[in-house]
Amino acid sequence: MTPLLATSPNTTPRLQQILDLIDRQAEAQGLAVPQIVEIEKLRSLSTGTFGKAWADLLDANNLQP
Numbered sequence: 001m002t003p004l005l006a007t008s009p010n011t012t013p014r015l016q017q018i019l020d021l022i023d024r025q026a027e028a029q030g031l032a033v034p035q036i037v038e039i040e041k042l043r044s045l046s047t048g049t050f051g052k053a054w055a056d057l058l059d060a061n062n063l064q065p
Contacts, residue, residue: 019063
């Protein structure tokens with residue numbers, strides 16, 4: 001069995017799976033909260049802003065806010 005947080009050069013895809021699992025569990029238990037980040041708005045910000053840098057980081061690592 002593969003550990004959830006396997007140590008490898010790129011654990012980002014595995015991390016997203018864990019975060020997705022947590023989201024599904026929260027929804028199933030009625031504990032989910034609405035998303036507060038609109039990633040499309042962040043992507044449209046000017047280069048050099050924190051929001052654009054954050055969106056780029058998320059996109060580069062295939063993560064969702």
